Amino acid sequence: xxxxxxxxIDLAKEVFQLCxxxxxxxxxxxxxxxxKRLLLETANLSVGVIALESCSxxxxxxxxxxxxxxxxxxxxxxxxxxFVRTNKNDRNDAQAITEAAARPNLHFVTLxxxxxxxxxxxxxxxxxxxxERTALGNEIRGLLNEYGIVFPQTVSRLxxxxxxxxxxxxxxxxxxxxxxxxYARLGRMNEEVAYLDxxxxxxxxxxxxxxxxxxxxxxxxxxxxxxxxxxxxxxxxKNGRQFSAWLGLVPKQxxxxxxxxxxxxxxxxxxxxxxxxxxxxxAAVLWSFGKE
Numbered sequence: 001x002x003x004x005x006x007x008x009i010d011l012a013k014e015v016f017q018l019c020x021x022x023x024x025x026x027x028x029x030x031x032x033x034x035x036k037r038l039l040l041e042t043a044n045l046s047v048g049v050i051a052l053e054s055c056s057x058x059x060x061x062x063x064x065x066x067x068x069x070x071x072x073x074x075x076x077x078x079x080x081x082x083f084v085r086t087n088k089n090d091r092n093d094a095q096a097i098t099e100a101a102a103r104p105n106l107h108f109v110t111l112x113x114x115x116x117x118x119x120x121x122x123x124x125x126x127x128x129x130x131x132e133r134t135a136l137g138n139e140i141r142g143l144l145n146e147y148g149i150v151f152p153q154t155v156s157r158l159x160x161x162x163x164x165x166x167x168x169x170x171x172x173x174x175x176x177x178x179x180x181x182x183y184a185r186l187g188r189m190n191e192e193v194a195y196l197d198x199x200x201x202x203x204x205x206x207x208x209x210x211x212x213x214x215x216x217x218x219x220x221x222x223x224x225x226x227x228x229x230x231x232x233x234x235x236x237x238k239n240g241r242q243f244s245a246w247l248g249l250v251p252k253q254x255x256x257x258x259x260x261x262x263x264x265x266x267x268x269x270x271x272x273x274x275x276x277x278x279x280x281x282x283a284a285v286l287w288s289f290g291k292e
Contacts, residue, residue: 004029007047008098009038010090011057019094020047025102030091043068051101053080053093054109062111074109075100110232119203120229123222126196127272133189140182147171159186200225218284223276230273247274 004020007029016038020029033041042050042065050065052058054074062072075097083096100106112120137158141151147170151161162183165171171179204210204221213224237243244250248268254261267274 003046003048005048006051006098006101007042007045007049008051008094008096008101009061010094010097011052011055011061012090015090017090017094019091019098020045021098021102025099027095030094032090039064039068042070049073049101051075051097053077053097058109059112059117063113066111072111073101074111075106076109079103079106107236110236112229112232116229116232119200119225122196122199122203123226123229123272126193126200129189129192129196133186133193136182136186136189140179144179147175155186155190159183159190162186197222216280217287218280218282220280223273223280226273226276230270247277249274249277 003022005023005025007018007020010017010019014035016033016035018029018031018033018041019027022028029045038061047070049072050062050070051073052062052075054076058074062074065072080093080096080100083099084092085095086092133155137155140162141158144150149161149165149168149170151158162179165179166176201221204214204225207225207228210221210224210228213219213227214221219227231243237246241250245266246269248266248271250266251262252264252266254263
């Protein structure tokens with residue numbers, strides 16, 4: 001049996017590319033494996049480290065490889081790209097993953113457990129639904145503006161205004177029917193958002209770490225559960241500034257020749273979590289007025 005120091009796997013839906021190197025970095029294994037045989041292949045290999053690019057499905061496969069007793073390293077895609085030689089294909093991608101995994105100063109992505117994966121999935125579904133609800137609300141506002149009807153901001157005021165349009169003479173029967181249907185769609189979306197908020201409340205109450213996070217001024221239940229889901233290992237950050245840099249909340253640098261140039265925030269990392277924390281900061285500042 002070949003002893004493989006690092007096994008890089010380029011993930012896909014059905015066909016996976018494997019690249020294994022020994023302790024000297026020499027390629028000793030290159031092959032394609034279909035999805036149903038991947039775990040059988042890794043179970044029969046003597047591997048020191050399995051390296052994966054942190055993309056769709058990476059956390060699932062990482063958990064499966066850990067069950068087999070392997071050490072797993074997830075690598076951010078931006079750290080893999082510099083090692084891709086010549087043209088991009090599955091073979092070169094697998095080799096790039098293998099080379100990146102051997103870098104001594106590389107920061108790896110921490111593997112998520114099922115609990116954190118569940119919470120993050122709920123947040124992703126809720127965020128998508130909120131975006132769709134906002135888009136639908138803006139659409140009907142724009143359409144009604146052409147009929148001389150304007151509503152104040154917020155979803156609740158929009159819903160109340162749409163409910164009162166059945167008796168107006170500014171709309172044709174056809175447009176009244178369209179408004180009725182959009183009103184029903186917005187109502188269903190509101191019910192879905194309320195249901196997801198309820199599930200997040202349940203997850204929050206059952207998790208001690210989330211309850212401790214809520215004690216930070218400005219942080220609520222939505223943000224607390226989002227932080228818990230995104231930050232698998234808090235000990236990976238030496239201080240709060242490193243955490244801010246991971247989220248993209250620190251200035252971007254364009255320094256050279258000893259001259260330091262700081263630009264706007266870098267906006268790296270999780271945009272959803274960064275948005276929530278910005279709102280938390282604004283809320284904390286707002287409620288700090290008048291306090292000693």
